[in-house]
Amino acid sequence: MEYVTPEGLRIDGRRPKELRRLDCSLDVLQSADGSAVFQMGNTKVLAAVFGPHEVEVRNQMKEDKAIIKCEYAMAAFSTGERRKRGKSDRRSQELSLVIKAALEQTVMVELLPRTQIDVYVQVLQADGGTRVAAINAAVLALASAGVPLRDLAAGCAAGYLEGHSLLDLNFQEDSAGGPDCSIALHPNSDRLVLLQMDSRLPMDTFEAVLNLAQDGCRAVASFMRQRLLEHTRKLAMARGAVRA
Amino acid sequence: MHHNNQFVKKTKKGQIRKVVREHYLRDDIWSGTPLDEECEASAHKLSASASHYLVIDTNIALHQLDFLEHPAITDVVVCSVVLEEVRHKNSAAYQRLRALCASDAKRFYVFANEHHRETFIKSEAGESPNDRNDRAIRVATKWYADRLAGRMEVILLTNDSGSRRLAEEEGVRAIGAASYVRLLRPDATELLDMVAAGTVVEEDPEEEDGGAPVRSAKRKRIYEEHKTFSEVQAGIREGRFHQGALRVNRYNPYEGYVGSDSVGQDILLAGRSHMNRAMDGDIVAVELLPESEWRGPSSKLPGQGKATGGGSDAAEEEGNEEEDVGAGAEPEVFQVGPPDDPSVLAQRAGEEAKQPTGRVVGIISRNWRSRGYCGSLKPPSAHARPLHGASNVLFLPVERRYPAIRIQTRQADSLMDKRLVVAIDSWPSDSTHPLGHYVRTLGTIGDKDTETEVVLIENDINTSPFTPAVHECVPTLPWRVTEDHLAQPGRTDLRHLPVCSVDPPGCKDIDDALHVRPLPNGNYELGVHIADVTNFLRPGSAMDVEAAARATTTYLVQRRIDMLPKPLTEDICSLRGGEERLTFSVLWEVNDNAEIQSTKFTKGVIKSRAALQYAEAQSRIDDPRLQDEITLSLRTMNKLAKILRRRRAERGALQLASPEVKFTIDTETHDPLDVGMYQVQEANQMVEEMMLLANVSVAEAIAHHFPSCSLLRRHPVPAPRQFEPILQAAAAVGLTLDVSTSKSLAESLDAAVRPEDPYFNKLVRILSTRCMTQALYFCSGDHAPHEFLHYGLASPIYTHFTSPIRRYADVMVHRLLAAVLQLESLPETARDREGLRAGADNLNKRHRNAQLAGRASVELHTLIFFKDRTVHADARVTKVKANGLIVFVPKYGIEGPVYLTPRADGNSNSGPSSSSNNKAVAESAFVLDEKKQTVVSRDGSVRYRVFDPCAVRIHVEEGYGHRRQLVLELISREQLQEAEQMVA
Incomplete structure (x- = not known):
């Protein structure tokens, strides 16, 4: 398999350091306190946020901060093969924890003691990079729910195939078995909130891949910020606070 | 967007x-x-x-x-x-x-x-x-x-x-391509010959200006159509067809074997129509014939009674190509070497019995060489029309396992005495021969350089000069060891040690040196120092990529095709006498009984005291007057080596034999002056023993640290079936060989002596060696540890560490060992099984090709050597056939057929009718007894048995346009002079 031609084009026609097209819409669900659909290429993730509300299980309550519950699930129709995927399989459980850990560092939990925030993430279409897309969707949903955030957390993956560092792997590239480094970043403070990689890489190559992924995160973050601003402006206009 | x-x-x-x-x-x-x-x-x-x-x-x-x-x-x-x-x-x-x-x-x-x-x-x-x-x-x-x-x-x-x-x-x-050349490229007429055949048909007929013949739809079909892919797949699933790779008889393109798991045995394909256009290496689908039609391979020497040259050309021009088996079916005298390829083994094993026979119904994938085939045009018959314009000619590949190829050329006349490269384009069912096109001309047939080029191309050996990017990786000369080198982490200063190297004469790429010195506690410090090639060959550099692709240096009789650029091989890495060089060293502490007490690996700097030749080292060991440091250490080393050797033999290491010969080459013309058997001295064995020790120690170290991604070398235990040919031959002369273990085989080989024939033992060894498969490089993760065994050396684990200048395997092992010592990290390709497996596969292929090329080069020089002389030589029968013998001439290391009856093509004037008469005569004159491996003439006066001594006259037969062939003829032993008789 040739993942990057000598002319420097990937299978889908991107160059090695290009992201897929990004799209998102906010407040897509009426029932949730905040919700968002985030799309990276053909990966499409829906996130819904409920809360902050009273803690359901009393002994889990934290006196000094909010607790975050996260549930990641893949829709049966999200991959080419239709398979019932629960929220309880190992992969989903792991991803729920990963997303939760990233969000706990992003939400200003200390401002909301004795509360609980529920984040539901549903993968509608999977084409590689679902975990970072899930984080992006969740952060957008939290923002639209008005939960106080330290910073945006933007996720992006990068990999290394055939001697090239590749940004934002799609499913085909992801299945090549090379290293896939998923990270999430607070762009303003330049703080990593997630770093995961399977397979092995020499240190110097890893640095290059990590830097590439960070650049990707910054690009994703600026896209998210811009969309959030547009959305807020629209809301403000609807309330008459701002004139068009 | x-x-x-x-x-x-x-x-x-x-x-x-x-x-x-x-x-x-x-x-x-x-x-x-x-x-x-x-x-x-x-x-x-x-x-x-x-x-x-x-x-x-x-x-x-x-x-x-x-x-x-x-x-x-x-x-x-x-x-x-x-x-x-x-x-x-x-x-x-x-x-x-x-x-x-x-x-x-x-x-x-x-x-x-x-x-x-x-x-x-x-x-x-x-x-x-x-x-x-x-x-x-x-x-x-x-x-x-x-x-x-x-x-x-x-x-x-x-x-x-x-x-x-x-x-x-x-x-x-x-x-279209052909019209493009005709209309727009009058500057390059040669191009027209290179436009592939077959596809020409697709061009509009009106554009064809008479040159290319349009194949008429009426032409009769010669071969059965291949079944479609889906039919073949369905047939294989249902078990009607069997899939496998085709291995074609070395001498006959129309006899081959398909190894099939579903049948559990090789399937024989015999004859043109059953082969149905399949060629060597193709993956084919085969249908078994009913059992009544099963047969064994031919028990005769091919070529007998068939019209070669002669009138077949005339027949061919009339479109009747059926009978034209041509010179392709004739066995040739060839150089014998260590193990033959498995196809020949299988063929020998199943010789007498009938075996599953089949026919090809479909070709799943073609194995046509994209680099083309070397060969020459088939000579025209005497009464053929003069060639002019574009003409269809037959091209005969030098490899006899490939059929003749039909090409179209405008230069037929000038190409007649040339070696060409031709590529195959297609093989339609209405054509007896595959269709191809001319690629390029190599030179005149018989010319040494041309024929060497043929050998190199046939074995896919890259001879192009190194690119500038590769040369840039080489340090500039003069190069010397500096303080920086000594300060490298893990590098020890070993310049005080009395190191020397022992190599064959004329060796310029010295990659190993040795030393031994007594320690105060009565033990010895034994050291093997290997050139530190990886210090210069950085992973991923242009030079590394090139070396990995070449994988080995190829040694031809008169020439060496290097794996690395010359400044590295002959100077910077070569451990020359009196010069400081970087090494990767193995140091052991051994006791008096050559038992290893401790092993240490280190990068080092040495200063070799002397670069000796084998003979020089030998005379130093033997000369009691010499008492200098080097000589003393050589003697100690020799003593230890003998102990090691004995111990190895006790474990069951085989003493194998190969009929290697050595040429004396004229320094001016590079023509061979003399040829003789390769002499092995004690000093050779001493160096060999030390290298074995180093290789085993390194193999243990890397396999211990990298159990799943070490590069090792194994020699599989041969299946009992593989020994059948030698067992059969041995049984015929009342000799039993116990092949159950390597130890028992070693013992029975030692016992196989004939007082009247001192060469008998070596001959048995050569023939047994030929029954074994070759040793292979592999990735340790791919095999269970008990399969790591090296059968021939009787070592449970083995690898190659000692020749990094000329083998890439050793380079890979050096890197693994450096990683074990935590001096460097492993390159990316060596970190997982897949990468290593791909590397090992390439090593095996290149290694084999280099060996074949070396052998072919010896063959070529043998031919040149015999060009102007006729020699009588002592020979041994290695195989008997109904109409002739295969004999082996130890002095020149050649093996070939001799005919007991006059060859039909010897009297070339005889037409097909007379040759069939000859055939009848041939059949009646001699009787073959397979069991006793004896062939006896009807009247009982002449009798030949396998291993019998005989004598042959060797000369070269000159054919059309410099086509030469070595011919052996049986003479009586009395004609042999005393001096030519073999003494051991």
Whole structure:
């Protein structure tokens, strides 16, 4: 398999350091306190946020901060093969924890003691990079729910195939078995909130891949910020606070 | 811009699934020509001053590569859709096309039409993928034509007349390959011969100006049509057909074997129609014949009673090619070497009995060489018409396992006495022979350099000089060890040690040196110092990539084809006497009984005291007057080596024999002056023993630290079946060999002596060696630890560490050992099984090719040696056949057939009728007893048994246009002079 031609084009026609097209819409669900659909290429993730509300299980309550519950699930129709995927399989459980850990560092939990925030993430279409897309969707949903955030957390993956560092792997590239480094970043403070990689890489190559992924995160973050601003402006206009 | 590609796919499990993939369309894909203002300067590839640009379609790229590779073809646009299709259909062709695109001189520009916003097209309803791709190429051509309108002509090169018509309708100039050369390239007439055959048919007949014959549809079908892919797959699933790789008889392109798991035994394919156009290495589907038609392979020497040369040409021109088996079926005298390929083994094993016999019904994948086949044109018969214009001629490959190839050429007359390279294009069912085209001329037949070139091409050995990028990796001369080297982590100063090297005479690439010194506690410190090649050969550098591809240095009789550039092999890495050099050393502490007390690996710096030759070292050991440091250490080493050797023999190490010969070469003409058996001295064995010790120690170390990704070398235990030929022969002379273990075999080989024939033992050893398979490199993760065994050396684990200058395997092992010592990290390719496996496969292939080339080179020099002389020599019978013997001549290391009855083609005037008479005579004159391995004449006066001594006259038979052949003839032993009789 040739993942990057000598002319420097990937299978889908991107160059090695290009992201897929990004799209998102906010407040897509009426029932949730905040919700968002985030799309990276053909990966499409829906996130819904409920809360902050009273803690359901009393002994889990934290006196000094909010607790975050996260549930990641893949829709049966999200991959080419239709398979019932629960929220309880190992992969989903792991991803729920990963997303939760990233969000706990992003939400200003200390401002909301004795509360609980529920984040539901549903993968509608999977084409590689679902975990970072899930984080992006969740952060957008939290923002639209008005939960106080330290910073945006933007996720992006990068990999290394055939001697090239590749940004934002799609499913085909992801299945090549090379290293896939998923990270999430607070762009303003330049703080990593997630770093995961399977397979092995020499240190110097890893640095290059990590830097590439960070650049990707910054690009994703600026896209998210811009969309959030547009959305807020629209809301403000609807309330008459701002004139068009 | 963005577009989603959707398609439906059937999975392996039979589910239907919809696949959606993103497909981005871009605006930043340039045309690659300076004539286009929008094109970025960095993308300029096509020349502004070319007479026209060519756009090629997939079929041209697949089938006309030799034509495209010709230097006259430049300024070509290759669309990405073409590359993609070629990649799917033929990966070898893809590599070549990629190489063309990478070359600066050829100016092939890759145009990513599939990702260009203006040239991307969606397939229309009902349009087949092929039609869609053809249309995409036309759209791209049109885009170029419009963009460069008035400034440059853009021509679509396609042999598909339908596509040409559509292109003309769209206003694009399109032309076929042959017409292109005729109409537009009068400057390069040679090109026309290179346009692939077969595809010529697809061109419109009106464009053909008489040169190429249009194959008439009426031509009778000679071969059964191959079944379609789906039929074959269904047949294999149902068990009606059997799939396997075809191995063709070394002497006969129309006899072969298919190894099949489903039958559990090799399937014999005999005869032209049963082979049904399959060639060596093809993956074929075979149908078994009913058991009544099963047979064994021919028990005769081929070539007997068949008209060779003679009148067959006349018959052929009348279109009756059936009888033309030609010279292809004749066995040749050849040099024997260590183990033959498995096909021959299998063939020998199953000789007497009938075996499953089948016929080819389909070819699953072709193994045609893209680099072409070497050979020469079949000589014309005496009464043939003079050749003029384009003519059809038969080309005979030098490898007898390939059939003759029909090519069309305008230069037949001038090519008659030349060695050529020809590539195969197709083999339609109405053609007796495969169709091919001329690629290039190598030189005159029989010329040493030409024939050497043939040997190298046949074995796929890269002889091109190293590129400048490779030379840049070599440190500048004069090079010397500096303080920086001594300060490298893990490098020890070993310059005080009394190191010396012992090598064959004339050796310039010295990669090993030795030392031994007594320690205060009564033990010895024993050291093997290997050139530290990896210090210079950095992973991933241009030199490393090149060395990994070459994998080994190839030694021919008069020439060496290096794996690494000369300054490295002969100077910087070579452990020359009196010079400081970097090494990778193994140091042991051994006791008086050569038992290892401790092992230490280290990078080091040595200063070799002396670079000795074997004979020199030997005389030092033997001369009691010499008492210097070096001599003393040589003696100690020899003592230890003998103990090690004995212990190894006790474990069951085999003393194998190969009939190696050594040429004395004239320094001026490089012609062989003399030839003789290779002499082994004690000093050789001493060095060999030390190297074995180092290799085993290193193998243990790397396998311990990297259990799943070490590069090791194993020699599998031969299956009892493989020993059948030697057991059968031995039984005939009342000798029993116990082949159950290597130890028992070693013992029975030691016992196999004949007082009256001192050479008998060696002969038995040679024949037993031939029954074994070859040792192989492998990745330790791919085999269970008990399979690591090296049978011949009786060592549970083994690898190659001691010759990094000339073997890439050793380089890989050096890197592994450096990683064990935590001096360096492993290169990426050596970190996982897949990478290592791919590396090991290449090593095995190249190693084998280098061996074959070396042997072929010896064969060639033998032929040159015998050119002007006739020699009588002592010989031994190695095999008996109904009409002749296979004899082995130890002095010259050659083996070949002798005929007991006069050969039919000896009297070349006799027509087919008289040769069939001869055949009858031949059949009646001698009787073969397979069991006793004896052939007796009817009257009982002459009797030959396997292993019998005999005598032969060796001379060279000169044929048409410098075609030479070595011929052996039986003479009586009395004619042999005393001096020529073998003494051991």
